[in-house]
Amino acid sequence: MDETKQEPYVSYLNHKGKYTGIRSWIFTMDHKRIGLLYMYAIIVLFFVGAIMGLLMRIELIKPGETIMKPQTYNGLFTVHGIIMIFMVVIPGLSVVFGNFFLPILIGAKDVAFPKLNRFSWWVYIAGCILAVASQFLKSGPPDTGWSFYAPYSTTTGTNVIIATFAAFVLGFSSILTGLNFIVTIHQMRAPGMKFMNMPLFSWAIYATAWTQLLATPIVGITLLMLIAERLFGIGFFNPNLGGDPVLFQHLFWIYSHPAVYIMILPALGVITEIIPTFCQKKIYGYKAIAFSSLAIAGVGFLVWGHHMFTSGMSDQARWFFSLLTFLVAVPSAIKVFNWLATMYKGSIDLKPPFLYALSFIFLFTIGGTTGLLLGSVATNVQVHDTAFVVAHFHYIIFGGMGFAFFGAIHYWLPKMYGRMYNMKRATIAWGIIFIGFNLLYFPQFILGIEGVPRRYFDYLPQFQPLEVISSIGGFVLITGLIMMVYNLVQGVKKGEIAPANPWHGSTLEWQIPSPPSVENFDEAPVIKQNPYDYE
Amino acid sequence: MTEKVIHLQEHADDEAKKLGMWLFIFTELLLFGGLFLVYSVFRAKYPANFHEGSLELSVTIGTINTIVLLISSMTVAMSLTAIQKNNRKLAMILISVTLVLATVFLFNKVFEWGAKFEHGLYPGSKLMPMLERGDLLYFSLYFFMTGLHALHIIVGMVLLTICLFKLKSGSVNSQKYIHLENGALYWHLVDLIWIFLFPLMYLIT
Numbered sequence: 001m002d003e004t005k006q007e008p009y010v011s012y013l014n015h016k017g018k019y020t021g022i023r024s025w026i027f028t029m030d031h032k033r034i035g036l037l038y039m040y041a042i043i044v045l046f047f048v049g050a051i052m053g054l055l056m057r058i059e060l061i062k063p064g065e066t067i068m069k070p071q072t073y074n075g076l077f078t079v080h081g082i083i084m085i086f087m088v089v090i091p092g093l094s095v096v097f098g099n100f101f102l103p104i105l106i107g108a109k110d111v112a113f114p115k116l117n118r119f120s121w122w123v124y125i126a127g128c129i130l131a132v133a134s135q136f137l138k139s140g141p142p143d144t145g146w147s148f149y150a151p152y153s154t155t156t157g158t159n160v161i162i163a164t165f166a167a168f169v170l171g172f173s174s175i176l177t178g179l180n181f182i183v184t185i186h187q188m189r190a191p192g193m194k195f196m197n198m199p200l201f202s203w204a205i206y207a208t209a210w211t212q213l214l215a216t217p218i219v220g221i222t223l224l225m226l227i228a229e230r231l232f233g234i235g236f237f238n239p240n241l242g243g244d245p246v247l248f249q250h251l252f253w254i255y256s257h258p259a260v261y262i263m264i265l266p267a268l269g270v271i272t273e274i275i276p277t278f279c280q281k282k283i284y285g286y287k288a289i290a291f292s293s294l295a296i297a298g299v300g301f302l303v304w305g306h307h308m309f310t311s312g313m314s315d316q317a318r319w320f321f322s323l324l325t326f327l328v329a330v331p332s333a334i335k336v337f338n339w340l341a342t343m344y345k346g347s348i349d350l351k352p353p354f355l356y357a358l359s360f361i362f363l364f365t366i367g368g369t370t371g372l373l374l375g376s377v378a379t380n381v382q383v384h385d386t387a388f389v390v391a392h393f394h395y396i397i398f399g400g401m402g403f404a405f406f407g408a409i410h411y412w413l414p415k416m417y418g419r420m421y422n423m424k425r426a427t428i429a430w431g432i433i434f435i436g437f438n439l440l441y442f443p444q445f446i447l448g449i450e451g452v453p454r455r456y457f458d459y460l461p462q463f464q465p466l467e468v469i470s471s472i473g474g475f476v477l478i479t480g481l482i483m484m485v486y487n488l489v490q491g492v493k494k495g496e497i498a499p500a501n502p503w504h505g506s507t508l509e510w511q512i513p514s515p516p517s518v519e520n521f522d523e524a525p526v527i528k529q530n531p532y533d534y535e
Numbered sequence: 536m537t538e539k540v541i542h543l544q545e546h547a548d549d550e551a552k553k554l555g556m557w558l559f560i561f562t563e564l565l566l567f568g569g570l571f572l573v574y575s576v577f578r579a580k581y582p583a584n585f586h587e588g589s590l591e592l593s594v595t596i597g598t599i600n601t602i603v604l605l606i607s608s609m610t611v612a613m614s615l616t617a618i619q620k621n622n623r624k625l626a627m628i629l630i631s632v633t634l635v636l637a638t639v640f641l642f643n644k645v646f647e648w649g650a651k652f653e654h655g656l657y658p659g660s661k662l663m664p665m666l667e668r669g670d671l672l673y674f675s676l677y678f679f680m681t682g683l684h685a686l687h688i689i690v691g692m693v694l695l696t697i698c699l700f701k702l703k704s705g706s707v708n709s710q711k712y713i714h715l716e717n718g719a720l721y722w723h724l725v726d727l728i729w730i731f732l733f734p735l736m737y738l739i740t
Contacts, residue, residue, distance in 0.1 A: 112551045179558045187551040217562045221569035225679070232658035234675035235668070236573055242668025247576060251569060 009522065011418065011515040029114035030518060034121050035100030036416070041128065042088050042096060043485065049083040050478060052076050057440070057474040063461050073457040074143035075158075079135055081146025082163060086170045087128055089401055090259055093266035094212070095124070095177055097408050098205045100416060102181060104509045105199045107190025107527060109519040112183035116176055123173040130166035134159040145455055147256070150237035150248040154229045161230055164223040171216045171223075174262070178212030181205055192527035199507045199531045200289050204269020207293040211258045211265070211300065219255030222248070246311050253304035261300040263397055265293055267404030268335055271357050274411050275339050277505045278354035279346025282532040285338040292331035299328040309380045318377050325375035332368060336361060351503070352426040356407030359434050363399025367392055370445065385455075388448025391441045399437060406433075406484065413488060414498035418514040421491025429487055432480030439473025506533050549713040556717040560724045563687070567728055570680050574735060577672045584669020588677070589739045591656075593647065597737040600643050601729065607636035608726045611695065611719045621709035623702055630699045630715075633722070637692050644685055648678075677736055684728055691725045694718040 012032045019027050025037060056076055059066045068076070099117065103110050111117050135141045142163045144153040153160050185206050189198070226248070228234045235241030237248040276283045283289065305313060305321030339361060348354070370392040373379050383389060414420050443466040452459050459467065501510040508525050509516075578585045614629035648657075651674075655662035658678050663671050698718045701707040707715050 113555060116555075175562050179555060179562075182558055183551050183555050186554060187547060213558055213562055214565055217565035218569045221566050224683075225569075225573070228658065228675075228679060232675075233664065234658055234679060235671050236577075236675065241664060242577075242581065242672050244576070247573065251572070 009513060009517050011513075012518045013417070013515055015518045017518075027118070029110070029118050031099050031103055031110050031114065031117060032416070032516065034117050035096050035098075037121055038091060038095040038099060038124070041125065042091065045083050045087045045128065047481075049080050049088060050481065052080040052083070054474050054478055056080065057471040059457070060459070060467050061471040062464060062467075063459055065457075070457040071140075071143060074455070075135075075141035077455055078142050078145055078163075079131075082131055082134075082142075082167065084397075085146055085259070086167050087124075087131065089263045089397055090174060091124065091170075091177075092263060092401060093270060093405055093408060094181070094205060094208055094262070095120075096405075097201075097270065097412065098177075098181060098208075098266060101412065101509055102184060102202060102205050103188065104512065104516065104520050105202050105507055106185065106188060107193050107508055107521065107525045108184065108188035109521065110188075111180050112187055113180050116180055120173045120176040120180070123169060123176070127166050127168075127170035127173060130162055130169060134163035134166060137162060147252060148223075148226060148248075149252075150226070150229070150245045151239070153226060154237060161227050164226055168220055168223045171220050174212045175216045175220075178209040178216075181209035182213065185209075190525055190527055196287070196290070197527060197529055197531060200272040200283065200286065200293075201266070201269040201507075203290040203293050204265050204272070207297040208262050208265040211262050211297045215255045215258035215262070215301070218251065219259075222251040222255070225251075246308070246313075249308050249311055250304070253307045254301075257304040257307065258297070258300050260393075260397070261296055263401045265296060267360070267401040268293065268296075268332070270404045270408045270411070271339065271360050272335070273505075273507065274353045274357040274407055275342050276532045276534070277411075277503050278349045278351060278357070279343050280349075280504060280534045281342055281346035282530065282534065283338065284341035285334075286532075288334055289338055292334045295331040296328060299324060299331070303328055303375075306375050306380070309377050310384050322375055322377050326372065329368060329372060329375075336365065349503075351410075352423055352430060353407050353411035353503070355427060355430050356403050356410060359430070360400060360403045360407065363395050363403060363437070367395030367397075367399055370395065383448050385453055386448035387444040387452045387454055390454045391444035391448060394441045394444075399441075406430075409488060411503070412509075413491065414502050415509055415514045415516070417492045418498050419491050419493075419495035420498045420502065421488050421495050425487040426484065429480050429484035433477060433484060434480075436473050436475070436477030436480050440470050440477050441473070443467070443470045443473075504534065507531050549711070552713045552717060553720075556720050560720065563724055563728075567680075567683070567731075570676070570683070571731070571735075574676050574680070577669070577676065578739075581669025581672060584667055585673050586739055588670050588673030589737060591651075592677075592737050594737050594740075596643050596647055597733055600640050601733050603636050603640050603643075604726045604729050607633045607640075608723055610636065611722050615712065615715055615719050618702065618707060618709055618712050618715060623705075623708070626715070627699060627702050630695055630702070634692055634695055634699070637688055637695075641685060641688060644681065648681075651678075680732055681736070684725070684732060687725050687728070691718075691722045694721055 012030055015030075017024060017028075025033055028034060028037075055067070056073065059068055059073055099111070137159050140158045142148075142153075142156070142158045142160050144156060144158075144160060148160065148164060153164075185198075185202060189195075225234070225236055229237055233241065236243045237245050239245065272283060272289055303321055303325045305317055306325045309318055309321075339357075370388070374383065374389065374392055410421070410426060447459075447463055447466050447470075448454075450463065452463055498514045500513050502514075503510070506528070508527075508531075511525060512520060512522075610629045611633045614626045614633065617623075617626035617629060651657060656674055657663070658675060663674065666674070695718050698707060698715045701714055
């Protein structure tokens with residue numbers, strides 16, 4: 001039986017609840033509004049981080065001091081990492097599109113714990129404020145890199161305690177979000193929506209949520225230990241007091257490697273939603289994709305040592321981690337093959353979301369295969385801590401998760417706001433972003449193999465030509481990004497009214513109006529056995 | 536809406552809350568897990584010092600604390616059974632006993648820690664860096680782990696106090712007791728962590 005009340009449709013954006021004005025946003029418990037709140041924060045923080053990146057690229061346009069002192073440079077790459085990793089890409093797709101669409105995709109009216117969801121956002125904002133504070137308080141911005149390695153992090157005079165505490169608070173937000181999503185998927189699926197009938201984005205969020213839940217506490221306690229070391233000299237990571245700095249690295253990476261799967265799994269999920277829609281063809285290998293998400297999450301807990309091959313670990317430890325690293329690449333590759341198989345003989349429509357999905361596959365493949373080079377111990381020794389690593393992770397995180405994020409916005413914006421954006425301008429922006437991205441990061445692979453270290457303020461003059469190309473790429477990229485955001489904002493404000501299903505998608509979000517009503521489904525949703533059913 | 540649907544919806548809601556608490560408990564286990572990992576690394580490196588350090592702790596007080604917590608786990612479980620049997624008064628008495636026992640635990644902790652502080656043994660003291668390395672690490676771990684645990688005892692006490700008020704107001708009753716069940720679960724976790732801490736700190740002589 002259902003409790004449908006025949007109320008006229010009201011978009012969640014116009015709904016009048018207990019609060020009005022800005023309080024109706026800050027105190028909202030609607031998962032859709034919370035998703036938007038996260039999105040606005042993340043977009044702002046992304047551009048702040050991007051500007052830091054651009055400043056670094058300006059500094060590196062020629063050898064020696066260009067626009068800043070070395071200490072400033074160290075502070076910049078540290079805060080660039082902290083913002084991008086803890087505030088943009090780890091929350092990323094989960095908190096924006098997981099929050100907005102997970103309940104809708106499984107036929108629910110909200111997440112399991114809406115108040116906890118709101119609390120998670122508040123905690124996230126508190127963490128962001130603390131991180132920003134670390135830049136301006138008396139002792140100066142941290143200069144340790146976002147990885148806070150001991151012993152430098154335990155001895156440097158900069159604002160390490162507040163920055164690590166900010167990361168701790170942000171981690172708490174991540175844990176609570178993961179908890180909320182796991183319970184939502186277990187308890188709130190509509191009748192008829194079995195696990196194997198869920199869209200694959202839901203599976204991706206599920207695997208991500210478990211990783212958030214189980215991995216984050218470990219970095220939590222590690223950061224607390226770091227703070228205790230700075231405050232009390234407890235000795236865990238200090239060789240003078242009997243401790244071991246490599247222990248910090250282990251503890252740190254036991255979280256931070258699964259963290260990269262927190263970043264990429266939802267991205268893989270989004271691509272898995274976009275491709276069938278723009279090929280109007282059922283996804284190839286549903287079970288393989290669902291289980292590969294779980295496999296990536298699971299095996300991802302066992303590879304952390306590949307960040308530490310040169311730290312002094314035993315040979316046995318190193319070949320174990322190398323082997324597991326190669327194994328974890330397999331489920332990712334399975335997804336790529338399944339996507340390509342889906343496209344084969346599909347009815348392809350090169351709209352902007354699909355362009356982002358295609359470029360995702362290209363960039364993710366480059367990032368992934370260079371990861372194999374890093375995962376192999378012998379070659380790792382050559383490129384560890386060089387620009388090669390920087391290029392690798394930017395291809396995977398930015399080219400992968402970033403492009404998936406942009407693709408998701410272009411895919412779901414009509415649903416979220418009920419408006420279409422200009423598709424020609426979106427395509428041009430995409431092209432500029434793609435070109436700028438490759439100009440910026442591809443030279444870094446070459447520079448890294450040739451020996452240019454990462455996190456260095458300076459370099460030898462013979463490397464300047466490639467560094468210049470890279471810096472130009474940075475400017476091209478940011479131009480494209482600004483165009484993209486401008487186009488999307490214009491779309492939201494003045495775009496054509498979007499229909500409920502502009503892309504002829506099959507999953508549940510396309511069965512409800514654009515934008516959705518507050519409780520998502522004014523009539524009970526029709527649950528199909530096959531979520532990717534294109535007639 | 537029929538009563539059956541309301542009933543099912545409420546139970547689904549309680550199921551969700553219970554699952555949520557279990558998941559949160561997993562995160563707490565992993566949080567302490569990191570510390571147990573550090574413990575095992577340094578104990579393997581400095582076995583003699585850890586043995587020495589353990590001799591400085593009072594096994595008597597530790598044992599009393601262990602018994603106190605075990606009994607408190609029993610009383611909180613009994614309080615849940617009591618409210619399931621609609622005996623609100625007994626449930627409230629049993630939670631109060633649990634809280635008293637928790638206070639005894641904390642009092643013992645303050646006593647133990649106080650004794651160490653008087654000897655100049657505390658994180659950041661001048662004495663600590665003068666100790667042998669293994670001893671320093673043992674006591675750093677002792678204070679960090681028992682301190683973090685005591686913090687969780689306090690959190691548990693807050694949760695149980697909230698349950699006490701909910702029992703009083705009737706929002707926890709024989710039909711709807713999920714909050715007490717979750718509070719009791721959390722308390723059992725705090726007890727369980729101590730069950731591991733106690734032998735690893737006190738009984739490695």
